[in-house]
Structures are given as C-alpha cells and as structure tokens.
Amino acid sequence: MPLKVTNLKIAYKGIQAVHGVDFQAEDGKITVIIGSNGVGKTSILKGIMGIVKPTAGEIEYNGVDLLKLSSSKRTSIGLSLCPEGRQLFPNMTVQENLELGAYARSDKGVKSDLHDIFHKFPRLSERRSQKAGTLSGGEQELVAIARALMAKPKLLILDEPSWGLAPIMIDEVVSIIKDINAQGTTILLIEQNANIALRMADYAYVMDVSGIVAEGTGQQLLNDEKVREVYMGA
Ligand SMILES: Nc1ncnc2c1ncn2[C@@H]1O[C@H](COP(=O)(O)OP(=O)(O)O)[C@@H](O)[C@H]1O
Ligand SMILES: [Mg+2]
Known part of the structure; x- marks a missing residue:
C-alpha cells in the first residue's frame, strides 16, 4: 500500500478544516476523492505534501512516516x-516552469526527461518559449501536469485538474492522466467533478465536511x- 492516511485532522488557527479522514491509494491504481467545495480536499493534499502540518493522524507512504519528512524529501x-x-x-516560459518541477532531483536525467515530456506534450513543445501566463487554461493545466511529472513521481497527486476547463480540454486531461497511470504511475485525484472523476477511478471515496462518507x-x-x-445532479 503506497499511501495510507489515517485519522487525518487539519486546522487553521484553531478552526478545524479536516475532521479525521481515512483512505488509501493502492499501487498502480487511480484513486479518487470527490467532494464539494470547502470540505477539505486541498487541505488533505497539503498535509500529504508537507505544506501544512496536520494536528493529528498518520500519513504513511510505503511504510515510511511522511510526517517526519520535509516537503522536498x-x-x-x-x-x-x-x-x-x-x-x-x-x-516564466513553459520550459522554465517545467524545469522547476525537477528542483528536488539531483540526478543527471533532467534534460532527457524534458525532451521526453515535450515529446509527450507536443502542444507544449511548440510553446516552450512562450510565457506560461499567455497560454489558454487547458494548456496551463497541461504545463502543471507536465511540471509535476518532471519530479519523476511514483505517486502523482492531482488537485481538481478539470477545474475551469472546456469539455474538450477535460477529455484531453482525462486521457493524459489515464495514460500516465497506464505507464505505471500511481494516481491520487481530487475532484469536485464527480462524473469525470468516478469514470476514471479504480477506487473512490466521497467526502463531506465530516470526513469520508462513502x-x-x-x-x-x-x-x-x-x-x-x-454530486451529479441526477
Ligand atoms: N490557509 C487557510 N487559512 C484558513 N482557512 C483555510 C485555509 N485553507 C483552507 N481553509 C479552510 O479550510 C476549509 C477546507 O478548505 P479546502 O481544503 O481548500 O477545501 P476544498 O479543497 O475541498 O475546497 C475551508 O473552510 C477553507 O475556508
Ligand atoms: Mg480545493
């Protein structure tokens, strides 16, 4: 089990935002958490990445206690x-943004990985010298995904990648995420868009303000x- 989150609690200045959440993300799978705005989805991801410090609970990754590690570790x-x-x-340009994704790496493969990424994302390759802020929303999402891949993750965590995108770009993002998973990367995906997320999920959790409810x-x-x-207005 690469990722195991147990009784995770997060608070901001004493106000509880995550009330004890339990879930797991299995190796090689796409695990999804759906939930409405404000239920604490992003906070969970920040807790996993070490951007916020949980007030209680455990986060284990391949048996390692993540709470003992720095964010860059x-x-x-x-x-x-x-x-x-x-x-x-x-x-900054598209390429500069992508290079930032490799900041925690000390190996010599960054240049060839950048080459591979541009091969995988031809649309970004064409725009590699363009400032990222001038791209469309969909293209910017591709840059954000590509940047996350530059870290060579075993577990890629995506926070609402479909947010604000036109339907055709959502399809493209979905197919890229499936493709990344098919090539061996474990995925944890957080979405408000239940319809899209559940169709991709091997396993899924439904969250409300009280925690996981289904x-x-x-x-x-x-x-x-x-x-x-x-969640689907049906
Ligand atoms: N930096 C912060 N300071 C104070 N409150 C925050 C902060 N970030 C999030 N919150 C609050 O925590 C709750 C959960 O937010 P968030 O994790 O962003 O939810 P979601 O991603 O599900 O929309 C919300 O009530 C939000 O207002
Ligand atoms: Mg959020």
Missing part, C-alpha cells in the same frame, strides 16, 4: 503534486443513487 521519495489552480509562474469502485459509486443525486 517527500518529493524526492516519489510524491508530486499538481496543485489546485495550476500555480504556474506566469512570467467509498467503492468508481463504477459502484457511479451507480449509487445518493451519490448521483448529491
């Missing part, structure tokens, strides 16, 4: 986050009447 053992809202450096395979949750009613 977590990246160097194989975790990489594609953050909510992309968070690119708009005045779980099952993507297909099971897609067929669940309550999930359909609350």
Whole structure:
C-alpha cells in the first residue's frame, strides 16, 4: 500500500478544516476523492505534501512516516503534486516552469526527461518559449501536469485538474492522466467533478465536511443513487 492516511485532522488557527479522514491509494491504481467545495480536499493534499502540518493522524507512504519528512524529501521519495489552480509562474516560459518541477532531483536525467515530456506534450513543445501566463487554461493545466511529472513521481497527486476547463480540454486531461497511470504511475485525484472523476477511478471515496462518507469502485459509486443525486445532479 503506497499511501495510507489515517485519522487525518487539519486546522487553521484553531478552526478545524479536516475532521479525521481515512483512505488509501493502492499501487498502480487511480484513486479518487470527490467532494464539494470547502470540505477539505486541498487541505488533505497539503498535509500529504508537507505544506501544512496536520494536528493529528498518520500519513504513511510505503511504510515510511511522511510526517517526519520535509516537503522536498517527500518529493524526492516519489510524491508530486499538481496543485489546485495550476500555480504556474506566469512570467516564466513553459520550459522554465517545467524545469522547476525537477528542483528536488539531483540526478543527471533532467534534460532527457524534458525532451521526453515535450515529446509527450507536443502542444507544449511548440510553446516552450512562450510565457506560461499567455497560454489558454487547458494548456496551463497541461504545463502543471507536465511540471509535476518532471519530479519523476511514483505517486502523482492531482488537485481538481478539470477545474475551469472546456469539455474538450477535460477529455484531453482525462486521457493524459489515464495514460500516465497506464505507464505505471500511481494516481491520487481530487475532484469536485464527480462524473469525470468516478469514470476514471479504480477506487473512490466521497467526502463531506465530516470526513469520508462513502467509498467503492468508481463504477459502484457511479451507480449509487445518493451519490448521483448529491454530486451529479441526477
Ligand atoms: N490557509 C487557510 N487559512 C484558513 N482557512 C483555510 C485555509 N485553507 C483552507 N481553509 C479552510 O479550510 C476549509 C477546507 O478548505 P479546502 O481544503 O481548500 O477545501 P476544498 O479543497 O475541498 O475546497 C475551508 O473552510 C477553507 O475556508
Ligand atoms: Mg480545493
């Protein structure tokens, strides 16, 4: 089990935002957490990456206690986050943004990986010298995903990659995520867009402000009447 989160609690200035969450992400799979705005999804990811310090709970990755490791150490053992809202450096070029994704690496493969990434994302290759802030939303999401891949993750964590994208770009992002997974990278995906996320999920969790309230395979949750009613407006 690469990632195991147990009774995770996070608070901001004493106000509880995550109330004890349990989930696991299995090796080689796509694990999804769906939940509405404000239920604490991003906070969980920040806790996993070491951006915020949980007030309670455990986060284990391949048996290692992540809470004992610095944020950059977590990246160097194989975790990489594609953050909510992309968070690119708009005045830097596409290539410079991608190079930043390799910051925690000390190996000599960065140049050839950049080459491979441009091969995988031809649209970014054409725009490698363009400032990231001038790209469309969909292209910026591709840069954010590609940047996260530059860390050579074993576990890629994506925070609402479909947010704000046109349907055709969502399809492209979905197919890229599936492709990354098919090539052996474990995926943890957080989404408000339940319909898209559950269709990709091997296993999924439903979260509300109280914590995880349902779980099952993507297909099971897609067929669940309550999930359909609350998260898919059906
Ligand atoms: N830096 C912060 N300071 C104070 N409150 C925060 C901060 N970040 C998030 N929160 C609060 O924590 C709760 C969960 O937020 P968040 O994790 O972003 O949820 P989600 O990603 O599910 O929308 C919200 O009530 C939000 O306002
Ligand atoms: Mg969020």
